[in-house]
Amino acid sequence: MRKWLGVAVLVCALTGCSGGQGEEQAGQSQPLSTVQSDAASPAANGTTALPASTPTEISIPKIGARSSLIPLGLNADQTIQVPPVDQPMQAGWYDKAPTPGELGPSIILGHVDGNKKPGIFFRLKEMAVGDEVLVSRQDGRTAQFKVTHVEQIAKREFPTDKVYGDTQGAELRLITCGGQFDQAAHSYKDNIIVYAALVPPVS
Amino acid sequence: MRIRSTVAGLVLGAGVLVLGAPIALADNSSQPPAPTASPASERQRQAPAAQPSEPSSRVRPTVPTAVPPAPQRPSIVKPVGAPETGGGMQDSSSGAGALVIGGIALVVVAGGGSVAYRRLRKQS
Numbered sequence: 001m002r003k004w005l006g007v008a009v010l011v012c013a014l015t016g017c018s019g020g021q022g023e024e025q026a027g028q029s030q031p032l033s034t035v036q037s038d039a040a041s042p043a044a045n046g047t048t049a050l051p052a053s054t055p056t057e058i059s060i061p062k063i064g065a066r067s068s069l070i071p072l073g074l075n076a077d078q079t080i081q082v083p084p085v086d087q088p089m090q091a092g093w094y095d096k097a098p099t100p101g102e103l104g105p106s107i108i109l110g111h112v113d114g115n116k117k118p119g120i121f122f123r124l125k126e127m128a129v130g131d132e133v134l135v136s137r138q139d140g141r142t143a144q145f146k147v148t149h150v151e152q153i154a155k156r157e158f159p160t161d162k163v164y165g166d167t168q169g170a171e172l173r174l175i176t177c178g179g180q181f182d183q184a185a186h187s188y189k190d191n192i193i194v195y196a197a198l199v200p201p202v203s
Numbered sequence: 204m205r206i207r208s209t210v211a212g213l214v215l216g217a218g219v220l221v222l223g224a225p226i227a228l229a230d231n232s233s234q235p236p237a238p239t240a241s242p243a244s245e246r247q248r249q250a251p252a253a254q255p256s257e258p259s260s261r262v263r264p265t266v267p268t269a270v271p272p273a274p275q276r277p278s279i280v281k282p283v284g285a286p287e288t289g290g291g292m293q294d295s296s297s298g299a300g301a302l303v304i305g306g307i308a309l310v311v312v313a314g315g316g317s318v319a320y321r322r323l324r325k326q327s
Contacts (some may be wrong), residue, residue, distance in 0.1 A: 052277065073295040080282035085290040096280040103276050114290030121288070158285035166276065177289030 002153065049170040050101030050202040053139035055093050058108055060174075062131045063123035065110070067091040069135075072109060080109065088114030091121070097164065100135040101143035101198055105171045106165060108135070112176045112188065119175035127194050133172060143195035145172045152178050152190050163193060170198035 111119030179190030
């Protein structure tokens, strides 16, 4: 009888060992969770942009330009409004486009000259790739842009789609006049266009 | 006594068989994963077994990637033509041109007048 009981105890002990194997299987499911976390880890490498906020000031350290910004709309003939020519140091932003930092192309205009004086963008043609443009906004943030491209182009060939067309990220266009001044037309023959892209905020 | 012990032995034997069967099954089912304990094969084999729960966990990462488009792209009204952002540094040039033209006209008129006056004087 004792022998049988011993055998039974031995069998029960063996059964208890099999329970430990079950725990190991549960532990083996852990790698799955790490795989899941790996799958969830892809960085948000999408486009970075700021929410809409009215721009208040532009600063371009390289050319020493600094101005408050006034809103600009469209004239009756659907051309873009410009700051008053008798205030050549005043820059403005096009309010029918994204605000600076927002997804899409934001537009800031300034005179090269006016009232026989140099304007806010008199030295805009000196800008080069990598130069910095800062735009302060009403929400307290400052949108930092880096110049990606500068071009001088005849007004007759103004690249409307390139300037105002959709962009993948938050971008900025600085526009002024350039080239020769046509005395008869009282207008410059070219435009200087600076293309810049938003530098992702650190925070 | 012997009969009792025999019956008890049979009962215990049956118990051992009943208890031993799951052990044998458990050993069989747990043995295959044991030799393939390398991490790579483990994931491959366990992934199908966990499929019912995996789809939900695999879908989750795609949800955040689908969220970024949420920042709505602001619309833009494209203006017509090129901006006129220059008044010209020589704004008075047109006035100077008019003065030059006026001056030339004045000289021509004055010259013609003086010629006419001399002719009239000679005739008289």
